[in-house]
Amino acid sequence: MSQGEKFTKTKKIIIVLMDVFLYHLSILLSFYVRYKSDIPMYNYNAYENSIFYILTLFVLLNLLFGVYVFYNKSIADFLYFTIIIQLIMTISIMALTFFGRWFTFPRSVLLISLIFSTIILFLWRVIVYKFYERFSGSKQVMVVGTEKDIKNAIFNIGNAKSKRHIVKYAVVSNYYTNVKKYLDEVDIVYLASGLSEKEKENIYNLLVREKKKLFLTTSFDNLLLVNPNIMNIEDESIIEISNFEISSEDDLIKRLMDILFSIVLIMVTSPFMLITSLLVKLTSEGPVLYKQVRITKDGKEFNVLKFRSMSATAEKDSGPVLASSNDARVTTVGKHIRSLRIDELPQLFNVLKGDMSVVGPRPERPFFVDQFQKENPHYYLRHNVRAGITGYAQVYGKYASDFNSKLNFDLLYIKKYSLLLDVKIMLQTIKILFDKVSSKGLDEEEQEKSKEIPNNIKYLV
Known part of the structure; x- marks a missing residue:
């Protein structure tokens, strides 16, 4: 140390x-x-x-x-x-x-x-x-990778709440040569893309020798190495890779805690659920509760319960559509109960039934699961655990993140799982109820416009 x-x-x-x-x-x-x-x-x-x-x-x-x-x-x-x-x-x-x-x-x-x-x-x-x-000062960062990947990295660093990290260089080709040439001017090298094994090894050796910090993305290859088990066989040490799953013992404890928490939370929030039921019923036509088929552990389908926040015919003509900011389908009452996440409270009954957990990956609809699975072959791994009311992605990411970013958060949660982590996520969920950024829907076009590389960053090819 x-x-x-x-x-x-x-x-x-x-x-x-x-x-x-x-x-x-x-x-x-x-x-x-x-x-x-x-x-x-x-x-x-x-x-x-x-x-x-x-x-x-x-x-x-x-x-x-x-x-x-x-x-x-x-x-x-x-x-x-x-x-x-x-x-x-x-x-x-x-x-x-x-x-x-x-x-x-x-x-x-x-x-x-x-x-x-x-x-x-x-x-x-x-x-x-x-x-x-x-x-503590700011840390100068060199982002290395393909143009698409470095744009995402620069966007995320530039929009962080703290300005602790400042991107100075963006390297899109001749990776090792450019890293070596400008390494003295930065504190951190962020590998935003998967490079060839030889090039990565050369960069790793350079950074270790020069005592520079290395940032890596949560790509599948990197996530595999999270929480390894070190084994010693004779005169050789072996790294055993852990799976993307929760042990049966931990899963049993998690289930018992889910039952306890859901009962307590139903009792505590019952007045809010009663008031919300009346407001939804009195202000728009249609049922108070909205049932929708979602996917949970082992790919099983279940009906998730929510207070209806949209008109009863919201997707009659459009079909399944992801929610977005200023969604015209959302009712006046729905806008407020969604911003405070009150619309999610009936899911406590899903938890009690066993379809969901208090903490876990947010459940998606079969239509979108099929789409995401085609785009990312590792998407099924999030279904190794029960879907949750809140999760790692909701607390540490943003609601506006794309599905790949959310998937990385979900897989990281499964890899790092502990009962203490669940408690931490539940407590921090209270904070995001007051964070309007976390409650925003998808604005992909707006995000893409913001991902242009700023003029103050030197572009190295």
Whole structure:
């Protein structure tokens, strides 16, 4: 491990400790505001007795939400995360003090601390983020590959929330020669296309020797190498490639968690589902629930349930069509319930039945599955797990991504699967409910126009 990596981890530990201190301080300030200098000890003792559990949960939630990862964040993200985490903390402390029988923890202090902690932590995180932007600096990137592939890479880097990475060179031919010639001027080389084995090996050797970072795409070949098992047979070490599947033990635990979460979420969201049912029924003709055939695990068909957000005859003349931004088929109520993802809530019953999981690849219609399968022979691999209400692609990608990008996210999810990853995705799904970019439909023409290589990037052939 390099000194730079150690220092980065040290800085993050300091930031976490400062977070804990500020959260603790906000609760102390709340006690003072509520009671002034005459704080009843039996009230404060309830906090003292539960402080270890409270602060542990606080750190865990921040880690799961990715608060301490800065390269892909904006200030708005920190605002969303801080508000959401502090709301969850407030509710969790109420439950914790009830089950721990620390009944004297004042609810008024909790409500005051919700305000104080949100403001104090957000301001602190803005300061940290500004220091990160200023002192970590930007990284110069050289994108290498075919013209089509480098356009996608440049578009994604250029439209990232953080400007941590800046593309300086675009190499479309004579790959090794151009990489070697301009390597001193960049920090990272991003191989956006599959090059010949010989050329890749030459570039790899060059980057290792010069201690430069390498970025690779999530192509099928690269995804195969995720989460390998290292075996030793006699005097040889062997890399065993893991399959795109979840073990039977993990699948059983995932199913049990799905049943538990779906029951709890149905109970919690039932008032919202009742109100939505009334609004849909009163504002447009047709059924409240919309059934549509989708594909789930092992390629099985099932009827997905959704609150109807379009007119009942939306696809009468057009046939199956992917949703897009400002879709004229969407009703007034439908527009709002889709932006908040309320239309997806009836799928909790699909989860309870076993057709779906809370987390997994989003289910597609047979018509589109057949199309995608023809274009990408690896598309079937996403059906090795149950379809999900939310997923890796929904949290870490964008709703406007094309099917190949979504497939890469789905395959990465299957490769990296763990129960903790499911919990992390479920928590981060809360944030994207307020992120309008994630709720947008497909605007392929608009994206293609934006993928022209900017003039400030040097084009190397």
